[in-house]
Amino acid sequence: KNEVEQSPQNLTAQEGEFITINCSYSVGISALHWLQQHPGGGIVSLFMLSSGKKKHGRLIATINIQEKHSSLHITASHPRDSAVYICAVSYSGGGADGLTFGKGTHLIIQP
Amino acid sequence: NAGVTQTPKFRILKIGQSMTLQCTQDMNHNYMYWYRQDPGMGLKLIYYSVGAGITDKGEVPNGYNVSRSTTEDFPLRLELAAPSQTSVYFCASSLQRATLYNEQFFGPGTRLTVL
Numbered sequence: 766k767n768e769v770e771q772s773p774q775n776l777t778a779q780e781g782e783f784i785t786i787n788c789s790y791s792v793g794i795s796a797l798h799w800l801q802q803h804p805g806g807g808i809v810s811l812f813m814l815s816s817g818k819k820k821h822g823r824l825i826a827t828i829n830i831q832e833k834h835s836s837l838h839i840t841a842s843h844p845r846d847s848a849v850y851i852c853a854v855s856y857s858g859g860g861a862d863g864l865t866f867g868k869g870t871h872l873i874i875q876p
Numbered sequence: 877n878a879g880v881t882q883t884p885k886f887r888i889l890k891i892g893q894s895m896t897l898q899c900t901q902d903m904n905h906n907y908m909y910w911y912r913q914d915p916g917m918g919l920k921l922i923y924y925s926v927g928a929g930i931t932d933k934g935e936v937p938n939g940y941n942v943s944r945s946t947t948e949d950f951p952l953r954l955e956l957a958a959p960s961q962t963s964v965y966f967c968a969s970s971l972q973r974a975t976l977y978n979e980q981f982f983g984p985g986t987r988l989t990v991l
Contacts, residue, residue, distance in 0.1 A: 769918065796977045808966060808982040815977055851918070855974045862926065862974045863909050863934055866918035 771852050771867035779875055784839035786870045788852030791833065795857040798864060799826050799837050802849040811837075811850075842874045877902050882967050882983035889957045889990045897952040897986050899967030907970045908950040909934075909980070910942065912963040919966065925950055926973070957990045964988070 772787045788797070799812040812819050812826040814835075819826050823842075828835040839846055849871050853864040883898045901908065906927045911919040921934030925944040939961055941953040950969075954961060967983040974980060 798980070800982075806964065806985045806987075808985075810979050810981070813977065813979050853919075855976070855978070862907065862924050862932070863911070863921040864919075864974050864980060866911075866920075868916060868918045 769852055769854055769865055769867040771870050773870060774868065775871045775873075777873045777875065778842055780843060782842050782874075784842050784846070784872065784874075786837045786850050786852075786872070788835045788837070788867055789833055790835075790854050790865075793857050794833075794854045796855045797828055797835050798853040798855070799835075800851040800853060802851060802869065804848070808851070839872075844874045844876050847873050879903065880967055880969055880981050880983035882965075882986050884986060885984065886987045887989070889954075889988065891957060891959065891990060893957050894953070894955045895957070895988075897954070897965055897967075897988070899950045899952065899983060900948050901950075901967075901969040901981070902948065903969060903971070903981065904947060905969035905971050905981075906947065907973060908944065909968045909970075909974070910940070910950070910952045911966045911968065912936065913966060913985075914963050922952065922965075924974075954988075959990050962988060962990045 768791045770789045802808045823840045825838040849869040851869045852867040880901045909924045910922040913919045920936045923942040925931045965986045968980045970980045972978040
């Protein structure tokens with residue numbers, strides 16, 4: 766079964782801390798997505814990557830294809846970063862189209 | 877561009893009632909998806925469409941139906957609503973297949989409660 770595992774499930778940190786969220790998956794993928802879901806519920810795409818590293822502002826996403834693992838880092842965290850961060854993958858094999866999602870990491874940044 | 881829009885935002889149904897969740901995108905995307913999100917669980921694919929007139933089942937299709945008569949619209953129909961269908965429903969679209977290196981755009985979601 767194709768699965769996506771995220772850790773930690775919940776994370777509370779102080780403003781300014783360096784945050785790391787991890788994602789692992791079980792079979793070969795064509796792309797890995799990091800998404801952000803705010804308390805209002807909307808989901809936005811942060812990164813899509815198939816190799817290496819991407820950076821956008823204070824957010825950095827890395828992927829190790831051999832180890833089937835990705836990390837999302839937030840530098841100089843801020844209360845506005847509080848959200849649920851979701852890892853999702855698109856599999857390169859056959860079967861239904863669409864993404865397979867992890868359960869999400871609920872991040873709270875305290876002032 | 878409005879992107880992906882969904883209506884309604886909230887709905888309460890009684891067991892056995894039916895309803896249609898509306899989804900529209902204005903990005904001329906061929907691929908559209910319906911997901912449901914249950915508390916503590918990852919989003920699950922219900923149905924998807926690769927173009928007008930073409931739909932297919934995802935991971936959790938039971939109790940739902942879809943149609944795709946136009947590129948823009950992808951409504952999700954619930955027949956005989958059951959409490960197990962209480963969830964938040966997200967519609968999404970993409971230019972190409974999700975199995976390719978391709979971003980998905982999500983609607984704001986519909987929160988459905990079945991009592």
